[in-house]
Amino acid sequence: MPPVADVLVPPNAEGTRATVLRWCKAVGDAVVKDEPLLELETDKVTVEVPSPESGTLLEILKQENAEVTPDEVLARLSLSGGAAAQPAAAAVAAKHPAAMLAAGEVAAATTGAGDSQPLSPAVRRLLQEHSIVASDIAGTGRDGRITAQDVTRHAAGLDARGDRNARGAGDARGAGDARGAGDQRVPHTAVRRRVAEHMARSLTEAPHVTTLFEADLTRVLAHRSRHAADYEARGARLTLTAYFIDACVRALRAHPEVNATFHPDALQLHSDVNIGVGTALGQKGLIVPVIHKAQDLNLFSLAQRLGRLVEGARAGKLAPEDVRGGTFTISNHGVGGSLLAAPIVINQPQVAILGVGKVERRVCVLDVDGVEAIGVRSMCYLTLTIDHRALDAFQANAFLTSVVETLQQWPAD
Numbered sequence: 490m491p492p493v494a495d496v497l498v499p500p501n502a503e504g505t506r507a508t509v510l511r512w513c514k515a516v517g518d519a520v521v522k523d524e525p526l527l528e529l530e531t532d533k534v535t536v537e538v539p540s541p542e543s544g545t546l547l548e549i550l551k552q553e554n555a556e557v558t559p560d561e562v563l564a565r566l567s568l569s570g571g572a573a574a575q576p577a578a579a580a581v582a583a584k585h586p587a588a589m590l591a592a593g594e595v596a597a598a599t600t601g602a603g604d605s606q607p608l609s610p611a612v613r614r615l616l617q618e619h620s621i622v623a624s625d626i627a628g629t630g631r632d633g634r635i636t637a638q639d640v641t642r643h644a645a646g647l648d649a650r651g652d653r654n655a656r657g658a659g660d661a662r663g664a665g666d667a668r669g670a671g672d673q674r675v676p677h678t679a680v681r682r683r684v685a686e687h688m689a690r691s692l693t694e695a696p697h698v699t700t701l702f703e704a705d706l707t708r709v710l711a712h713r714s715r716h717a718a719d720y721e722a723r724g725a726r727l728t729l730t731a732y733f734i735d736a737c738v739r740a741l742r743a744h745p746e747v748n749a750t751f752h753p754d755a756l757q758l759h760s761d762v763n764i765g766v767g768t769a770l771g772q773k774g775l776i777v778p779v780i781h782k783a784q785d786l787n788l789f790s791l792a793q794r795l796g797r798l799v800e801g802a803r804a805g806k807l808a809p810e811d812v813r814g815g816t817f818t819i820s821n822h823g824v825g826g827s828l829l830a831a832p833i834v835i836n837q838p839q840v841a842i843l844g845v846g847k848v849e850r851r852v853c854v855l856d857v858d859g860v861e862a863i864g865v866r867s868m869c870y871l872t873l874t875i876d877h878r879a880l881d882a883f884q885a886n887a888f889l890t891s892v893v894e895t896l897q898q899w900p901a902d
Contacts, residue, residue, distance in 0.1 A: 494542045496526060496564040498557045507531045508679035509555045509563070514546050520566065527563065530679040534776075534807045544568040608635060615640040619674065641673050680774040691837045695751075696877040699831040699844075702889045706732075706848055706867045708899040715902075725793035730766060730821050732896065733845055734791050738762050738783045740891035741817060747888045748816050750838045751879045765815035765836060766795060768802045769825075776802050777836060779815040815839065823847035823869060832874040840879040843892070844872035 498507065507529040514526055525537040526546070547567040551557050608616070608623060612635050616623055619640065626643050628635035677685070709732050720727040741748040741762050750757040762784040765777035778798035783791065801807045818836040823846040833844040848869045855864045871892060875885045 492568040493547065494544065494566045494568055495562045496538065496541060496566060498529065498559050498561045498563060499536065499538060500559045506556055506558050506683070507536070508682075509551050509553050509557060510535060510679070511553060512549065516546050516549055518546050520544060520546055529557070531683065534809055534812055535805050536809060538563065540566065542566055542568055612636065612640055615644070615674075615676070619644040641675075644673055678773050680770065680776070684774045687837075688834045691834050695835055695837060697832040697835065697874055698877045698882070698885070699833075699872050699874045700882060700885045700889060701829070701831070702871045702873075702886075702893050704869055704871050704893045705853070705897045706869055708901070709896055710848075710867050712899055712901070720789060720792060723789070725789055726796045727788075727792050728795065729848065730819065730845075731788060731792040731795055732899070733819055733821065733843070733892075734764050734766070734780065734783060734795065735788050736892045736895040737764060737817065737819060737843060739895050740888050742784060743891050744884065744888045746880065746884055747841050747875075749840050749879065750816070751840050751876055752838070756840070756879055759816040761816070763814050763816045765812075765818040766798070767818060767820040767822075768799050770803065776807070776812065777815060777818055778802050778807055778811050779813065781814060818842045819845065821845040829870050829872065831872050833872065835874060835876055837876070840876040841885070841888070842874050844870075844874065846870035846872075 508531075510528040510530040512527045514520055520526060520540040520543065522541070522543045523539045526540050527538050529536045529538060544566040546564060548565045549563075550565070551561070551563045557563065612623075615621075621640065621643060623635055626635050626639050627633075629639055630636040706729070709729065713727055713729070713732070717727045745758045746756065748759050748762055750759065761782050763779050763781045764783045765779045767775055767777050769775050778801070780786070780791065780794050780798065786794065798807070798811060801811065815836065817839060820830070820833050820842060822830045822833070822844060826847055828846045828849070830844050830846070833842050835842050846869045848867050850865055851868045853864055853866045853868065855862045855866070857864075871889060873885050873889050875881075
């Protein structure tokens with residue numbers, strides 16, 4: 490019998506679960522060492538899993554959409570390679586038809602008797618969720634294959650042209666208030682599932698308390714107006730978030746207890762300031778890329794690093810190390826128009842998270858040479874949500890005071 494090698498889920502320092510997103514090879518395909526075999530999706534990044542050896546893909550053990558954990562066996566390779574491995578692959582496929590699931594197609598089967606066309610994992614899942622038999626749907630895909638859109642349209646009671654079909658009419662009569670005729674179920678992505686679990690766990694474990702300050706960003710905006718073009722010419726987009734990161738770095742150095750990780754028996758104070766920035770991914774959820782050793786970077790370098798990470802996050806091209814090791818997080822929810830959000834859920838095991846609201850021009854009472862005056866300033870709300878097991882209001886207020894003072898006293902040049 491030819492030697493066999495296991496393809497394992499890569500180790501993860503954080504123990505994060507993953508979902509099999511896509512197989513790049515099918516059973517029986519020849520593979521070369523380090524060639525991508527499949528893609529895994531976590532709540533943070535999409536990771537390619539390379540082939541550990543050269544040979545032939547003998548068996549797939551974890552199908553698309555399956556949840557996996559570090560060191561689980563994903564597939565097996567025959568190391569004999571070439572035509573010699575083909576009979577073994579064929580024998581496995583004959584004994585275990587599910588092993589042929591790969592590259593977005595599956596052998597017919599579990600969706601109803603008489604089905605003979607290949608169905609993708611997404612289509613199979615939707616058919617199961619809506620209790621629909623594949624033979625009831627007219628596919629609009631290549632060679633008449635059923636697509637995910639075909640299933641969702643059918644489940645919503647619409648035909649391929651968008652008109653109401655007989656199933657839709659029946660659903661509308663029988664669903665009552667619980668389900669409207671046009672309703673549809675959108676399966677959660679792996680990112681959305683992990684975010685949901687992480688948020689719920691954080692709120693369950695940590696008592697959240699939020700303190701609110703107001704910051705005058707007039708000097709920051711003036712500085713940005715003077716330097717934005719120069720930064721852009723040198724390859725960095727100067728956003729307000731870069732200023733908030735810089736101000737937080739200084740405050741975290743002054744208040745190290747906020748730059749910490751909570752443990753049941755101790756508070757771990759970190760020597761490096763690794764700041765994560767919440768980045769929205771549209772309907773998919775959010776991700777928190779991390780600027781490591783931010784204390785060693787000036788404003789230009791922070792802006793440059795931030796731009797690269799945000800661009801990589803939205804393009805799905807972050808490496809695992811880009812989302813690990815954060816010690817503090819900033820959520821700039823104001824970019825979406827929000828004035829205030831509280832509490833913002835802590836990215837545990839961190840102990841605090843800064844929320845930044847929308848910048849607005851407001852009428853304020855100013856102190857001009859010891860005399861009160863009325864003026865218009867660029868203001869925003871800042872919140873700090875803390876894990877009350879680790880921090881108290883005194884520490885939270887002291888930290889936010891430092892952040893606000895840095896922003897309001899930003900140098901002119």
